[in-house]
Amino acid sequence: MRPVPVTRVLRKLGHDLRDARRRRRIPVAILAERASISRITLIKVERGDSGVSLGIYATVLFSLGMADCLADLADAGFTARMNALMNLPSTAGAMESTSIPFPVRNSRASSTL
16 A cells, blocks of 8 residues: 555656646557557556556656656756745654665755855
8 A cells, every 4th residue: 555645646657647647638559559568558647647657647748748857857956946835844854854865965065055
């Protein structure tokens, strides 16, 4: 079972992709052909199915001319800007409160940058 926030995000991504396809007036069959996937797989993508690979989502984004969006998702600068817009704590501060054994920059040191 997937965490509820993941399910919500995938569902929103799928709906956003469907809306982007519709705004471009591209039929399901044509977009599926451009992405080299079946119509059924495209329908799963547009529903936000978590069983569909990230590569398929990326291919659909590319086929819609939106592949650049994917490259920025985990970019540190992009994430910091989005957190600031949404009034979320910094990534470093959020990770320090967890027990993940990854090196994390000290939040006090990053605030002086």
